[in-house]
Amino acid sequence: MNCEESQKLMHQYLDGDASEEEAQLLREHLHACPDCQQHYQELKQTESLLSGAAYELSAPAAFTDSVMAKLPKEKKRVGYMRWFRTHPVLTAAAVFFLFMFTSVFSAWNNDASVSVSKQEGLIVENDLVIVPEGVTVEGDLVVENGDLDIRGEVDGDVTILNGDLLKGAGAEANMAAADNITGEYQEIDQMFGWLWFHMKQAFTF
Amino acid sequence: MENIIKHHIKNVKKGDQAAFEEIVSFYQNKVYHIVFRMIGDTYEAQDIAQEAFIRAYTNIHSFDENRKFSTWLYRIATNLSIDRLRKKKPDYHLDAEVKGTEGLDMYSQLAADQALPEEEVQNMELQSNIHKEILSLPPKYRGVIVLRFLDDLSLAEIGEILDLPLGTVKTRIHRGRELLRKKLRHV
Incomplete structure (x- = not known):
């Protein structure tokens, strides 16, 4: 294995993409080649610095409140329409009862003759x-x-x-x-x- | 956790705005992290991170519940960041310097307030350096590097977030890591 191949393999190894066999070849090369050993140590250090840095950040205070305040207010009508769309069976039932009761009421009111x-x-x-x-x-x-x-x-x-x-x-x-x-x-x-x-x-x- | 988030998303879809608060509060640090690393400036990062959540809210009906919500949300956040970077590309290099110091300001403000021990001050300087070096990467490497170290994302997920084939993700991570190795080896 030459140094160029070794460096390519280092990245694969760090990504968890190297097979056991490849990992063994890499270890053997690093053992024999101080330059590559150095290179690998620097990559390892970079990795640990970056993964450490990933836990240092948090969103500014009151971030969530600020987002919630900026959300568009839901229009009532939009809400109803979405409800009708997502509940077709209940909508059909509601329409059915509406028609039924209107006809019943008119029958109740009009049926005055004996x-x-x-x-x-x-x-x-x-x-x-x-x-x-x-x-x-x-x-x-x-x-x-x-x-x-x-x-x-x-x-x-x-x-x-x-x-x-x-x-x-x-x-x-x-x-x-x-x-x-x-x-x-x-x-x-x-x-x-x-x-x-x-x-x-x-x-x- | 993924199940709790799914439950909240269902409620948001039903029109329950309050359920979205749980989602924001759970993902705020991660989304802010992505945007801050991509953009550099704290104020601008806050602005874009908020915009990402607002977009997620207004487009929640286009989110497919069989997929991972974080992937979808991070994609919105990275796309907004990349758009912002494109708009200000001409003065990008000058900006990077200024941005770096703003990152530093954030840490030094903290340090002044709380009179932190030497060790922590050093750590803050280190973090500030790392931040500056990540920002000095060309954006295409910056994106993969930032996502790579956030939230244990798999390379395949990174590809999905950035809309890149897996091979491209790997190549960019390798290049980005090489560039950072040269910058960070003397830290």
Whole structure:
């Protein structure tokens, strides 16, 4: 090995790039060549000076605060847009609920006229639905936006949305009214009860 | 540590500005180190190091989380430093002298304040000399030498930061080390 090759190998060795075999050849050469030995010692010294110097520096005081103060302020709108971009499923869900609730609200507000499930023998007077005396209504009875007066009998469930079960002709009759229903009786006045009822309807029919 | 940093980066991407503070505070010394060694002047180095973090923040969405954040950040810092050096190239040699003394000022200010023992004063002079000699290297060798001794970066990472092939990184380290050997052998 000549001195030029040796010097090249020194750098490879310092970079951790020399094989064991090459390292051995280098050691042998350095042993025999004082100039290269000197050269290698100087390189080693340079290395240790530089690596020592790497730990001497630290950023000026309050560096972090100063950076944080200079960061651009986030615009709210930008923040929302990024949120929508990064959460497509939630965005879709939010849009869905927005449409659903607007349609539900308009339905709740507009549905002022009385409606009743179609059964024979019922009398509808303005907002009052009457089951006349001596009449038996077969099947489930649903009254929406109106009151119900049962003078006869209902053979099934009764549901009143946004209305009352009238007491008919006095308290006695009222007691009788509840007895005249063979199925369950349900009165729904609250928004969410109403909503729930309609959702159940939608899924069962 | 890398995992904690990744967690903070996710939060920054979600718009949590405060999470970026942790990142700055963790990397500030290293970024400042790179820039100060490249540029020489403490005020200018502080300015560019801050700019590097601000760029990292504003471009955080282009950072690929599968890669190493430090590599990406150091790349921003070295690119900004190299740009600055290019702009002031004409008076570069005159500047280098002035810069060196500013580095010295920093150490001598400290020394005056705290009346340090002789040993430490000598160390500061030594550090100041090393700083001056690194600055006297042509910038292309300076970059690899500065990164080589920072943070145990591998040669491959240095290549990635400076956008250089591995062979070029090695050649530049060898040349830079030879140049410094001649300058530092009598220290």
